[in-house]
Amino acid sequence: MTHRFNPTILREYDIRGIVGDTLTEADAYALGRTFAALALDEDARRIAVGRDGRTHSGMLEAALVRGLTEGGVDAVLTGMGPSPMLYFATHVLDVDGGIQVTGSHNPADYNGFKLLLKGRSVFGQEIQALGRSAAAGEWTEGNGRTEEVHIREAYVDRLVEGFSGKGFRIGWDAGNGAAGPVLDELIQRLPGHHYAIFSTVDGRFPNHHPDPTVEANLADLKQLVADKQLDFGIAFDGDGDRIGAVDAKGRVIWGDQLLAILAGPVLEAEPGATIIADVKASQVLFDRVAELGGKPLMWKTGHSLIKAKMKETGAPLAGEMSGHIFFKHRWYGFDDALYAAVRLIEAVSVSGKSLTEIMDAMPKTMATPELRFQVDEVRKFATVEEVRDRLTAEGAKVDATDGVRVSTSDGWWLLRASNTQDVLVARAEAADQPGLDRLVAQIDDQLAKSNVERIEAVH
The missing domain is CATH 3.30.310.50 (Alpha-D-phosphohexomutase, C-terminal domain)
Structure with missing residues (x-):
């Protein structure tokens, strides 16, 4: 058998398209078969599979898993959750890679797949190669097994492991995305008073679009912070790998500003370390890292590219303007908005100031x-x-x-x-x-x- 993907879905960092139009159930099955062949070629036999909360994620996951198992690979199902929970699964379970079914922060009719194998992101030329392999029908045959693993509790345990922050009054907006159920458990483990909105998963995104880097999508969070007189607010995108935040005055704290705040405690622990940000980040951030004794490194935009550069340089922290924050310090090096939120609470705690005061002190540009x-x-x-x-x-x-x-x-x-x-x-x-x-x-x-x-x- 051979299969041709619509070329528009084979993107730089993932596979993504409009369900029923550029992306179909047949594509999900073919990806499973093709990925199984790639995995077996590298002696990878067990792949973790997770999905976000979109209405069609279950259907795509089932087709993907059928493809993986018929291709001779075992599928370990971690269930519905944010992308970082699936990334976490690849580090702690006995698996050789992972696939998250997710449309990320795109509108409700989109979906797609984020791919991991042998500790790396599969991106760029490797995604194009998957397209060629499917078109050539380079598939393996086999009889893989499926098993379900409940990992959410272990993930939440790990998010708060070693937490040393104070209790604040914090508002949270999960945007009806896949991070909601994890958020509900996380805030029960954190000190302080927490107010969560839109933590019920709804793949139609009835309240607002789940992209916290667009200021209009933070209106509800700003309102919550103002109404309850909270210290700050935190928002997540549809699959929980990008963070947005606002201070008590409702000012947006952009990705590079978050990184400037998070860099302090990391450089305290690892003096002179390299901190990476993408080329869209403010000069204020690079200057701040240098001032804190770190080595600022400007790198290419794109989460797969940043992860690869972190590995190469041994950087303990990296981030992008788009709200992807990557911690290697005390974490695994992948972009995780829930973990970044925990570390933000810690960073504000050790500063001895409020987040609003920290923002007030930042150079104005x-x-x-x-x-x-x-x-x-x-x-x-x-x-x-x-x-x-x-x-x-x-x-x-x-x-x-x-x-x-x-x-x-x-x-x-x-x-x-x-x-x-x-x-x-x-x-x-x-x-x-x-x-x-x-x-x-x-x-x-x-x-x-x-x-x-x-x-x-x-x-």
Whole structure:
């Protein structure tokens, strides 16, 4: 048998599409068969499988498991839960990899798969290779078994192991995503007073879209914090691997600001350690890490790429603007919003200040939202190279880690190609509005020279 996936679902970091349109039950089965062959090729015989709370996750999981077992691999079912719970399962169970059925933070009609094998994320070229293997019908035959394992309690136990924080008044918003049931158990183990909203799993997301990095989705959490006069609020995305937060004044604490707060205790424990953030992060963060005696490292955007860089450098902590926070210090190195929340409570505790006071003390900058520019797939990377070459020729200060990041006396601006869409993404940050205007003018000028027009600003 052979199977062709819709090429749009074979993405950089995972497999993801619209159920019933670009992603079907047949795709889930074929992925199981193809992944089984890849696993057996590496002598991996047992794979943990979890799913999020979407309405079609159970159906896709069943088809995936049928494919895995018919391909000769045993499936260990960890049930419905956040992606980090499945990642945790791969570390503590006798398994050789894992697959989470999840649409992450996408709308309700999306779903997909995050893949792990032998301690690594399967991403990039490996995902493309799975597509080729399925099309060629390179499948193994076998008779794998399935077993169910209840792991939620062990996961919650591990989340609070060694916790040394104080009790605060905290609001939580699980956004009806898969982290809800774990959150309900977690807050019973933490000191303080906790108020959780939307912790009931509902794959239709009736209250708001489960993406805490979009400020509009934090309105309910801000309201809760204001109404109950809480110390701060924490929100999760649909599969619990990205965190959002607000302080007592309702100000959003962005991914790089969270990382700046979390870095303190980690560098206290591991002086001089490397802390990684993606190229979208504020210069304020990199300066803060250096000030704390750490080695700031700017790296490419994308959770699989960050995880790989952490392994290479031995960094105890990393993060992205998108709210993925990775702890290797006292944890396993994967992105886990529930664990990041626990560590945030600890970090605020040891600071001796409130989260609001910590935010007040942060250097104030002005930043744009992500600016997006439509561009043909074939021109996407070429345009960035043109801009880089022009700027380098002009003697500009350019960092080409991932796209082009340009530093000037006003601040910095970034232009990079999206890994998942036919767009260029830009961002700028300066000390004041006139400086920001000058930076944005530079971006527009460079793109005009490459005949690219801005389409929209996405907040």
